[in-house]
Each structure stands twice: as C-alpha cells, then as structure tokens.
Amino acid sequence: MLEASRWRRLTLAIAQISRPRSLAIGLIAAQPLWGQAAEAEPPAAGDYNPYLYLDWLPRWQLTPEQRAAMPAVCSGAFVAPPRDYPDANLLPDEAPLRATADESEWLDDGTARLRGNVHITQGYRQLFADRVDVNRNENTAYLSGAIEMREPNLLVRGVAAEVHTDSEAAAIEDATYVIHDDFVHGAARHAAREASGELTLTEGSYTRCEPGEEIWRVSGGEITIDNVERQGVARDVRLEILDVPVFYFPYLRFPVGDARLSGLLFPSISNSDENGWDIAVPYYWNIAPQMDATIVPRYIEHRGTGAELEVRHLSTLFNTELRMAGLPDDNGGDDEDKRKLIREGFPEDLVNPSKGEDRWLVNVEQQGGSGGPWRTNINYTRVSDPDYFRDLDTANLSVSAERQVKQTVQGSLISEHWQATLRGQDYQLLEKDRFDTYSQLPRLDVDGNYQWGDWLLAMDHEVVSWDHVDTQTVTRILDTSDPNSVRDITRNFVTAERFRVDYELDWDKQWLWGYFKPGLAARYLSYRLDDQFLNPESSASPETSAGQFTLDTGLFFERDGNAFGRDYVQTLEPRLFVLASSTADQSDFFNVSQSPSDGGNNLLFDTSLFTFSYDQLFRDSRFTGNDRIDDADRVAFGLTSRLIDPTSGRDLLTASAGQIFYSNDTRIDRAEIIEDAAPRSEFAARLESRPIQYLRIGSELIYDDTEGDLNRGNFSLRYLDDDFRLFSLGYRYLRREKRFDKNSGQLLRGPIEQADVSAVVPINTNTSILARANYDITFDRELEYLAGIEYDSCCYRARLVWRRTLDNDLADVVTPEELEYDEGIYLEVQLKGLAGLGTTVTRMLSQGIPNFDQREVLKQ
Numbered sequence: 057m058l059e060a061s062r063w064r065r066l067t068l069a070i071a072q073i074s075r076p077r078s079l080a081i082g083l084i085a086a087q088p089l090w091g092q093a094a095e096a097e098p099p100a101a102g103d104y105n106p107y108l109y110l111d112w113l114p115r116w117q118l119t120p121e122q123r124a125a126m127p128a129v130c131s132g133a134f135v136a137p138p139r140d141y142p143d144a145n146l147l148p149d150e151a152p153l154r155a156t157a158d159e160s161e162w163l164d165d166g167t168a169r170l171r172g173n174v175h176i177t178q179g180y181r182q183l184f185a186d187r188v189d190v191n192r193n194e195n196t197a198y199l200s201g202a203i204e205m206r207e208p209n210l211l212v213r214g215v216a217a218e219v220h221t222d223s224e225a226a227a228i229e230d231a232t233y234v235i236h237d238d239f240v241h242g243a244a245r246h247a248a249r250e251a252s253g254e255l256t257l258t259e260g261s262y263t264r265c266e267p268g269e270e271i272w273r274v275s276g277g278e279i280t281i282d283n284v285e286r287q288g289v290a291r292d293v294r295l296e297i298l299d300v301p302v303f304y305f306p307y308l309r310f311p312v313g314d315a316r317l318s319g320l321l322f323p324s325i326s327n328s329d330e331n332g333w334d335i336a337v338p339y340y341w342n343i344a345p346q347m348d349a350t351i352v353p354r355y356i357e358h359r360g361t362g363a364e365l366e367v368r369h370l371s372t373l374f375n376t377e378l379r380m381a382g383l384p385d386d387n388g389g390d391d392e393d394k395r396k397l398i399r400e401g402f403p404e405d406l407v408n409p410s411k412g413e414d415r416w417l418v419n420v421e422q423q424g425g426s427g428g429p430w431r432t433n434i435n436y437t438r439v440s441d442p443d444y445f446r447d448l449d450t451a452n453l454s455v456s457a458e459r460q461v462k463q464t465v466q467g468s469l470i471s472e473h474w475q476a477t478l479r480g481q482d483y484q485l486l487e488k489d490r491f492d493t494y495s496q497l498p499r500l501d502v503d504g505n506y507q508w509g510d511w512l513l514a515m516d517h518e519v520v521s522w523d524h525v526d527t528q529t530v531t532r533i534l535d536t537s538d539p540n541s542v543r544d545i546t547r548n549f550v551t552a553e554r555f556r557v558d559y560e561l562d563w564d565k566q567w568l569w570g571y572f573k574p575g576l577a578a579r580y581l582s583y584r585l586d587d588q589f590l591n592p593e594s595s596a597s598p599e600t601s602a603g604q605f606t607l608d609t610g611l612f613f614e615r616d617g618n619a620f621g622r623d624y625v626q627t628l629e630p631r632l633f634v635l636a637s638s639t640a641d642q643s644d645f646f647n648v649s650q651s652p653s654d655g656g657n658n659l660l661f662d663t664s665l666f667t668f669s670y671d672q673l674f675r676d677s678r679f680t681g682n683d684r685i686d687d688a689d690r691v692a693f694g695l696t697s698r699l700i701d702p703t704s705g706r707d708l709l710t711a712s713a714g715q716i717f718y719s720n721d722t723r724i725d726r727a728e729i730i731e732d733a734a735p736r737s738e739f740a741a742r743l744e745s746r747p748i749q750y751l752r753i754g755s756e757l758i759y760d761d762t763e764g765d766l767n768r769g770n771f772s773l774r775y776l777d778d779d780f781r782l783f784s785l786g787y788r789y790l791r792r793e794k795r796f797d798k799n800s801g802q803l804l805r806g807p808i809e810q811a812d813v814s815a816v817v818p819i820n821t822n823t824s825i826l827a828r829a830n831y832d833i834t835f836d837r838e839l840e841y842l843a844g845i846e847y848d849s850c851c852y853r854a855r856l857v858w859r860r861t862l863d864n865d866l867a868d869v870v871t872p873e874e875l876e877y878d879e880g881i882y883l884e885v886q887l888k889g890l891a892g893l894g895t896t897v898t899r900m901l902s903q904g905i906p907n908f909d910q911r912e913v914l915k916q
Contacts, residue, residue, distance in 0.1 A: 105117075106268070107267035107268065109213060109232075110134065110211070110232065110234050110241055110267055111134050111135055111136055111137070111211055111234055111236065112132055112133075112134055112266075112267050113132055113133060113134075113135050114131060114132040115130070115131055115132050115133075117132075118132070118133060118135070122135065127850065127915060127916060128780070128821070128915055129821060129822055129848045129849050129850060129915065130239075130266065130849070130850040131266060131821075131850075132266065133239075134234050134235075134236040134239065134241070135236065136206070136208075136209070136211065136236050139180065139182070139208075141154075141177050141182075142154065142177075143177070143178075143179055144177070144179070144180060145179075145180065146179040146180065147179050147180070148178045148179040148180065148181045148224070149179070150179060151177075151178050151179035152178070153176065153177075153178045154176070154177050154178070155170065155174070155175065155176045155177075156173075156174070156175045157170035157171060157172055157173060157174045157175070157188075158171060158172025158173050159171040159172055165193075166191070166192040166193055167189055167190065167191050167192070168188075168189070168190040168192070169187075169188075169189055170185075170187070170188040170189075170190075171186075171187055172186065173186075174186065174187070174188045174199075176188070180207060180208050181205075181206070181207050182204075182205070182206040182207075183199070183203075183204070183205050183206075183219070184202070184203070184204035184205075184206075185199040185200065185201055185202070185203045185204070185217075186200065186201020186202055186203075187199070187200045187201050195220060196218060196219070196220055197218070197219040198216075198217075198218055198219075199216065199217040199218070199219065200215070200216050200217075201215070202215070203215065203216070203217050203228065205217070205226065205228070205249070209235060209236050209237050209238075210233070210234070210235055210236070210255075211233065211234040211236070212226075212228055212231055212232070212233045212247060212249065212255070213228075213231065213232045213233070214228035214229055214230055214231040214232070214247065215229055215230045216228070216229040216230075217229070224251045225248070225249060225250050225251050226248070226249045227246070227247070227248045227249075228246070228247045228248070228249070229245070229246060230245065231243065231244050231245075231246070231247035231257070231260075233247060233255060233257075235281070238264075238889070239264050239850060239888075239889065240262065240263070240264055240281070240889065241263065241267065242257065242260055242261040242262045242263060242273070242275075242279075243260060243261055244257035244258055244259060244260030244261070244279075245258055245259040245260070246258040246259070247260065252282075254280055254281065254282050255280070255281045255282075256278065256279070256280045256281075257278065257279040257280070257281070258278055259276065259277070260275065260278075260279045261273045261274065261275035261279075262274045262275070262279050262281070262288065262290070262310075263851070263889075264850065264851060264887075264888050264889030265849075265850065265851030265852075266849070266850050266851060269849075269851060270851075271297060271298060271849075271851045271852055272295065272296065272297045272851065272852060272887050273295075273296050274290055274293050274294070274295055274296075274305075274308070274310070275293060275294060275296055276292060276293045276294050277290065277291050277292030277293045278290070278291045278292065278293075279291075279293065287309060287310070288309065288310045289307075289308070289309050290305060290307070290308040290309075290310070291306065291307055291308075292305075292306060293305050293308060310889070321337075321338040321339065321340055321350075324336040324337075324338070324884070324896055325882075325883050326880055326881065326882040326883065326896060326897075327880055327881050327882075328878055328879065328880030328881075329390065329877075329878050329879050329880070330358065330389045330390055330391050330447075330878050331356050331357065331358055331359060331389055331390075331447075331448075331880075332356065332357025332358040332390060333355070333356075333357040334354070334355070334356050334357070335354070335355045336352050336353070336354040336355075336364070337352065337353055337354075338350050338351070338352045339351045339352070346369060346370045346371060347367070347368065347369045347370070348367075348368055349365065349366065349367045349368070350364075350365070350366045351363070351364075351365055352364035352365070352366075354383075356383070356448070358387055358388075358389050358390040359383060359386050359387050359388070359389055359447075359448070360383055360384065360385060360386060360387050361383075362381065362382050362383030362384065362415070363381070363382060364379075364380070364381040364450060365378075365379065365380045365381070366378070366379045366380075367379075373424055373425065374422055374423070374424040374432075375422065375423050375424070376420070376421070376422040377419075377420070377421045377422070378419070378420050379417070379418075379419040379420075380416075380417065380418055380419070381416060381417040381448075381450060382414070382415070382416045382417075383414070383415040383416070383448060384414045384415075385412060385413075385414065386410045386411060386412065386413055386414070386415050386447075387411065388408050388410060388411030388412070389408075389410075389447065391408070392876075393876050394407050394408045409441065409443070410441060410443055410447060413440065413441070414440060415439075415440045415441065415444055415447070415448060416439070416440045416444075417437075417438075417439045417440070417444060417450070418436070418437070418438050418439075419436065419437045420434055420435075420436045420437075421434065421435050421436075422434040429469060429470055429471065430467065430468065430469055430470070431466075431467070431468040431470065432466065432467045432468075433464065433465075433466045433467075434464065434465050434466075435462060435463075435464045436462075436463040436464065436465070437461035437462065437463065437484075438461065438463060438484055439461065439484065439486075442484075442485065442486045442487065443486075445486065446486075449896070450896075459485065459486055459487055460483050460484060460485045460486055460487075460493075461483070461484050461486065462481060462482070462483050462484075463481065463482045463483070463484070464479065464480070464481045464482075465479070465480045465481075466478070466479040466480075466481075467479075473504055473505055473506055474502065474503070474504045474505075475501075475502075475503050475504075476500070476501070476502045476503075477499075477500070477501045477502075477503075478498055478499070478500050479496060479498060479499045479500075479501075480495075480496065480497050480498045480499070481495065481496040481497075481499065482495040482496075482497070483495070493661075493662075494522040494523060494524050494549075494551070494661045494662070495522070495523040495524065496520050496521070496522065496523075496662075497521055497523045498520070498521060499518070499519070499520035499521070500518070500519045500520070501516070501517065501518050502517040503515065503516045503517070504516075510563055510564050510565050511561070511562070511563055511564075512560075512561070512562040512563075512564055513559075513560070513561050513562075514558070514559070514560045514562075515558075515559050516556075516557070516558040516559075517556075517557055518554070518555070518556040518557075518682060519553070519554070519555050520553070520554050520661075521551075521552075521553045522551055522552050522553070522554065522661045523551055524549040524551055525549070548589040548649060549589070549649070550585055550586060550588075550589050550590055550648055550649050550659075551585075551586045552583045552584060552585045552586065552659065552661070553583065553584045554581070554582070554583050554661065554682070554683070555580075555581070555582050555583075556579075556580070556581050556682045557578075557579070557580040558577065558578075558579050558580075559577065559578045559579075560575055560576070560577040560578075561575060561576050561577075562574070562575035562606075563575070568612070569611060569612055569613075570609070570610055570611040570612055571608075571609060571610055572609045573607070573608045573609065574605070574606070574607045575605070575606045575607070575608075576603070576604070576605055577603070577604040577605075577606065577676070578601070578602075578603055578604075579601060579602050579603075579604065579640075579685050580599070580600075580601040581599065581600055581601070581682065581683075581684075581685055582597065582598070582599035582600075583597065583598050583599070583645075583659060584596065584597050585597070585598075585648065585659075589649050590648060590649070591647060591648055591649065594644065594647070594648045595644045598644030598645055598648075598659070599644075600640045600641055600642050600644075600645075600685060601640065601685075602637050602638045602639070602640035602685050602687050603637070603638045604635065604636065604637040604638070604676070604687075605634070605635075605636045605637075606633070606634065606635050606636075606676050607632070607633070607634040608631075608632075608633050608674060609631070609632050610629060610630060610631040610632065611629065611630055612627060612628075612629055613627065613628040613629070614626065614627045614628070616702075617699075623702055623703075624699045624700060624701060624702065624708060625698075625699070625700040625702050626697065626698070626699055626700075627696075627697060627698045627700065628695070628696075628697050629695070629696040629697070629698070630693075630694070630695050631674065631693070631694040631695070631696070631714070632691070632692070632693060632694075633673060633674040633691070633692040633694075634690075634691050634692075635676060635686075635688070635689060635690050636689050637685075637686070637687040637688070637689060638687070639687060640685040640687040640724075642684065642685065642687075642724055642729070643729065645658060645659040645683070645684075646658050646659075646727070646728060646729070657727075658726075658727050659683055660683050660726065660727070661681070661683055662680070662681035662682070662683065663679050663680060663681030663682065663683035663684055663726065664679070664680050664681065664726060665678055665679060665680075665725075665726050666678055666679065666680055668737065668738055668740065668758055668768075669740060669742075669756060669758070670694070670712050670713075670714060670740040670741070670742040670756065672740070673692040673694050673714045673715070673716055673737075673740060674692060674694065679726070684724060684726070685724075686724070687724060688718055688723045688724070688733075689718065689719035689720065690716050690717060690718045690719065691716070691717050691719075692714060692715070692716045692717070692737075693714055693715060693717075694712060694713070694714030695712065695713055695714065696710065696711070696712040697710075697711050697712075698710045698711075704749075706746055706749070707744065707745075707746055708745065708746060708747055709743075709744075709745045709747075710742075710743070710744040710745070711741075711742070711743050711744075712741065712742045712743075713739070713740065713741040713742075714739075714740055715736055715737055715738075715739050715740065716736060716737035717735065717736045717737075718733065718734070718735055718736065718737075721733050721735070734762060736761075736762075738758045738759060738760050738761070738767055739757075739758070739759040739760075739761050740756070740757070740758055740759075741756070741757045741759070742754075742755070742756045742757075743755045743756075750775055750776055750777040750778075751773070751774070751775050752772075752773070752774045752775075753772070753773050753774075754770075754771070754772045755769070755770065755771045755772070756768075756769065756770055757769045765791060766789065766791065767790075767791045768789065768790050768791065769787075769788070769789045770786070770787065770788040770789070771785075771786065771787045771788075772784070772785070772786045772787075772906075773785040773786075774906055774907055776907045776910060776911055776914075778914070779818060780816070780818055780824070780911055780914065780915060781816070781817060781818060782814075782815060782816040782905065782907055782908065782911050783814075783815045783816075783817075784812075784813070784814045784815070784905065784906045784907065785812070785813050786811070786812040786813070786906075787810070787811050787812070788808065788809075788810055789807065789808065789809050790807060790808040790809075791807050792805065792806060792807050792808065793805075794806045794807070806834045806835075807834055808834065809832070809833040809834045810830065810831065810832055810833060810834075810839065811829075811830075811831045811833060812828070812829070812830045812831075813828070813829050814827060814828035814829070814842075814904065814905040814906065815827050815828075816846075816905065816908070816911065822847055822848055822849050823845065823846070823847050823848075824845070824846045824848070825843075825844075825845060825846075826842070826843065826844040826845065826846055826855070826857065826901065826905070827842065827843050827844075828840065828841070828842040828843075828904050828905055829841055829842075830904075837862070838860070838862070838877075839861070839862050840859070840860070840861045840862070840904065841859070841860040841861075842857060842858070842859045842860075842900075842901075842904055843857070843858050844856055844857030844858060844901075848915070850888065851887075851888060852885065852886060852887050852888055853884075853885070853886045853888065854883075854884065854885045854886075855882075855883070855884040855885075855897050855898075855901075856881070856882075856883055856884075857881070857882045857883075857884075857897055857900065857901070858879070858880070858881050858882075859879070859880050859881075859882065859900065860877055860878070860879045861877065861878055861879075862877060862878075882896060882897045882900065883897070884896070884897035884898065898912075
C-alpha cells in the first residue's frame, strides 16, 4: 500500500505543474536526440526508422563509441534514452513518486485522473501513458493509450495496463518488450511484470534477431524472462525459422544474455566418406554456479552410437575439467582401401584394428593453488588406441592431440628464491612406427635463483627415475604386395635413474648502447642403470662433469633515415656468443643395451638436438633435455638490422644472419661422438617484416655453405585487417634423402616441400568465403582442400564447409602414392541467444587457417 505521505507528494507534484510538459511516446517518425551522433552521417532522403518505438537505432545514428562497442555484423543496436530527470539513479524504494501531465484532477471518490503526456517516475523506474486513473482505495492504477514502462535495460510498451502500486506488479495488454543489453525483444498478447522483476508473456515471442529480420523466434504458450537471474523459461512453445515451425518444446529453458542455463543445444551434423553421417546432440546442464556439464549422445553411421561428457568445476583452490568419450563395439568405418587389403590376405586385426573394439577417451585437467605458495597441475589424457583422433575426433570436446598425449601429475612449493617440483609423467604415442617414450616416475626438481644487482645465480637440481616396459613387440607390414611380409618386431629397453646438477653465475650488465653478460657454470650428470639388458662391458653408473665459461654480448647502433617519403629509425645490432667448456667424457652413455632399440641403445630419455635456427646460435646447449652436456667450444656471430617506425614503434623490417664456428673436429652428438665434425655450423638467416599494421611477413633459411645446399627454409605471409579480411600464404622445405620402394620403385620418403594458402574473404558485412589448400609438392598431391561459406549476423551464424583430406589411416601400411582421400561436408549453425552446434567446424577452421581465432575475437 502506498504511504499517505507518498500520495501527498504526488498531489503536490501535480499541483505545482506550471505548464504542461510534452513528451513524445508511441510510434514516432522523428529521430530521438539521444541517438544522434554529431559525427554520424546524416540520413539520406526517405530514411525512416520504423522500429524507433523499440529504442532501435541504425548504425549510422549511433555515436562512434556505441558503434565501436557493438559487433560488426549488427546493423544497429537497442539504445535506451538517457534518464535525465530528478532521482533517476536512485532505487525506487529510496525515491519519491513524481508525476507530470497536461491535465490532472481529483474526483470525490479519491480517484486521481491524469490526462495527456503522463510521466510518472520513482527512482530509476518510469511510466508514460496518455491516460492514468489512480484508485487510492484499491492501490491500483489503470493506464490506457500509448503505454511505456521503463527500467534500466528494460522497456515494455502496450495499449492498456493495470499497475498495483503496493506490490509494483503490472499487467499489460498487447505488449512489446526490449531487453537492451542482451539484444532481446518480442511481443505478447498479455504481459505481466511481477514485483520480483520477472516478465511473463502469454502467447508471446522471444528473439535476438534485429527488428524486421526475425529469422528465428520462440513463440506461443507462455514465456517467462527473469532479467535478474538471467534466464528464461518457455512452456508449450515452438521454434520458428523464417516463420515456419520446426520444433515443438513442451518445456524449454534458455539463457538471457551470456548466462549459463541448462537445456538442449543444437546438434552437430557432418558427413564424410569413412564415417558417413555423424550427428551429435549436446545437452548443457548448469549444475551449480561453480559446476556444469555437457552431455553429448553421438551417432556415427558407419561406426555406431556413443557419447561424450564434459564436466567443469571451479573452486577457490582448484579448477577442474573432466572430459570422457566412448564408442562401444566400433563397426570399423567404411574404407574400401582397408577392405581391399583384407581381401588380398592381410590380417584384418592389423589393417582395421578398431573394428569390434570399444573406443574411448579420458581427459582430466586441473590447476590448483593460484596465488599461494603451492601449485598443482594435472593433465591426463589417454585414448583406447593410436587411431582414435584420426578416426573419430571429438564432436563437442576440446581435446588436442598431435603425435602424443600425456599423463602428468605435478605439485610445486614456491618461495622467494626456491621452487621444488615433484612430477609423475607418462606418454601415449599416437604414431604406430614409434615406441612409447619413457615414463618419469617420479621426477624431482629443486631450483634456486638469486639476484644481487647485476649478478645472477641459478642452482638447478634434478633427480628422475626413467621407467619403461622391459620388452615391447609390435606387428608391421614390411611389403604391401606380400601378405606373408607381416613381422613381429621386438625391442628391449634399459631403464635408469638420472641425477643432474647445474650451477651458473652470471654478470648481466646492460646499457642503452649494449650489454655484456659473462658467466661461469658447473655441470654434473650421472646415471644408475638397470642391469637386465645392460651390456657386460658397460658401466652401471656412468657419470660426467664439465666447467663452462659463456659470454653473450652485443651493441646497438641507430640512425634516422627517410625513404619513399617515410621516416624511420635504422638499427645495427652485432652480437657475439662464446662457449668454452672443459672436456666432458660421455663415451659411457653409448651402446649400453644388449640389443639396439629406439632410445634404448644409448642413454636418451628426453633429449634431442634443437632444430637449428637463428636463435639457436646463442644457446648454451645444442640439446633439449638433460641427457647430454654440450662441451663443443664455439664462437657464434650474429648481425641484426631493423627499420623502425618512429611513431608507432613497429618494426617495419628486421633482418638477421649468423653462424657458429667450432674450435675442434670432435663433437658429441645425440647418438654418437663425431670425430670429424664440421668446423662451422650451417648459415642461418631470418627476415621479418610488418610494412603495414595488418600485414606480417616472415622467412627463415638454413644454408649449408660447405656443401652448397639449402637444408631448410620457410616463408609465411599473414594478413588480417579491421574488415576481417584474412589471407595467409606459407611454404616450407626440409632437405631429406630420397628412399624408394625396392620392388615398385615408388618414392617412399623424400624432401618435405609443402605450400599452404588460406583465405577468408568477406563478400559483404555478413557473408564470407572460407578456403584453404595445403599441397605436397614432393609427391604432387593435395594434403587438404577446404572450401566453405559463412553467414554471420546479430541473429545467427551458419557455416557450411566441404573438406577433402589425405586419409592417413594406412600411412604405415601402403606407400604414399597409394593413400586415398576422405571427403566430408560439415554444417555449423548457432542461433545467438538460444543454442549452437558443437565445436567440429570451428576447431577445423582454427587449426587449418592461421589467425582464424584472432579474427573471431575481433568480430565480437
């Protein structure tokens, strides 16, 4: 019930009206002042905004700030007029009730009549109408004419309304509504606004499309929108697309804005040669504010029916994500190449090992201890077989896998100068021609770092136990023309415990014109080997140590210049790196096993040579991992020159070149000691350019000047502008010796030479063409072709993609020329504000087209 004092304030406000205040409401052809932007283009002759009554303003009428904040694919926005009346920023319970009208009178029965341009405010709540009758005894106000009710982020219009002044509830006939910030609007035969803020629509509609472009809407029955809880509930409604009912929902919950809400999402649909139709229907379950799940039943035509599950949980100490997928009794797919080999007599369990098997995936990721003295990390992924991602991928889960998946559990304690990390780690390799790597069960790292002015001290300690099954046997096809060439290959492995200590003291002195960083290091490495497969002449506890001196120094020269009418700053940056090491005898690290094996014949558990590049010139070790001490004395020279835009600071052009010179002919390598090593390294050169803001160009060459051969090279061009035009061009070359099939003479292995080009070209604001071509020049064949079309608007986004890829299922069985292709058509549709498809198409485009993810971010 309204307090008497509040009614007195209303009477006083009406009595003090000195002149009528004219307010424009309803359907107005003139453009409102609040939407005008002084710098916006003026409307052309005949321009008219028929949806102004919904606070809809076209793009040209928005301010530059409003245009910058809205998605580029939208042609306008819902913008509420400013609230410039008294008490506009107060809560209704904290503000007096104010009213203005052209005419007002009190009747004998206590009814107040307001006529003409009625405007009632109470805090942030506003009401406009042509006529208002307030019944003081019933605490009810009856409104008629062009009715407009406003609150922050909410507008409701109608032709008649009843407002209960004590509960602040309202019922409106023939209503239209707008939720501005969430781009939501609709209409209803009857709308009721509860005191709690809920809006209930009877025979109403809900959409996030632009006015006049309602591609989809939810309509009929009853729709309740809770703008406080950020969710909606619809009962007995239908989903209409282009005014055609396509689905009936007896009950549907949907988010308002970006809120999370349980409900069915739209299915993911694709078709490929090997799998046939692949349909996944996700269901999102908002379990609690800190926990949710996505359940995805999945049907694959030529393989069977399975499911995927993703559960996410967030707490003050841990962030956990669990992903699982399963496909029982796989039908094996539809692959004519595999059937042909089976008909020729090859074992079916070798050619098509997945047929009849249960396929599954488990992935757990957890991070803990943010901001405290401790950290935990779990990253565990395992699949039923190496072909899982190649055959099935995932319809809705974001699980990445390239050559391997790993299982890691790690915990750390951190102080100001020390960090101790205990880790257990294992791998599952996804390449059939490789053996499993070693497990680290466990590994302990204790590292210390101190700094006194320019002096730096690093103390690294490592103890790790390398584990592996003693013997591993795999089956291989040695000759694809002979079914009798199937052989079992067995290899033995030596396990060990490794202890590594590295102490290094550096003086890091820097000036504006250069830097000087000498350092002294002591390194120690030892093993304790398992003697099961150990050579009798090999030591069970080999060790080595070395003392090292390093020097990293460089100078900076610069000058101003001008070319083609453009100012620039040019730099010249010579750099010198020196490594001098005492002799580290590592001969006991080779030929330790009784039988050769990958990684088992030599002590190599996590170590390989770095891929040589310009940056590698200035490293203090040529090895990744800790199984070797790099004792190759050397001097490296490098020279870099830059052209810098003095205004933006952007590097217009950067060119670098350099080479390493060794002091002797003996050098330890990954798998041997080289007695006659080259006196100098390959020549490394790198070029990077950003001539304009949107374009990046890069290239690197590795040239063997002793043999006159280009060993490796690459080139890349990336372009992405504010109009979302994307273009990329790539080329890479790696020199390798050619190997031919001894029977057919076909090329089995050769230089890697590939070209890759991709583009996203907007046809207009909403429509874009997508394309990618990845071509293998060595074997004269395409690796992947992709073409598609994207339509993106405020209302929905749709992508249709055709993809043709080289089928690698038989890569370890047949020659490269015999590999066939797999084709598929993939569809992605997202009804914005309601539901969307899985991640298959988006993931495909993100992995195949460089900068595609960045383009997605820019479009938001």
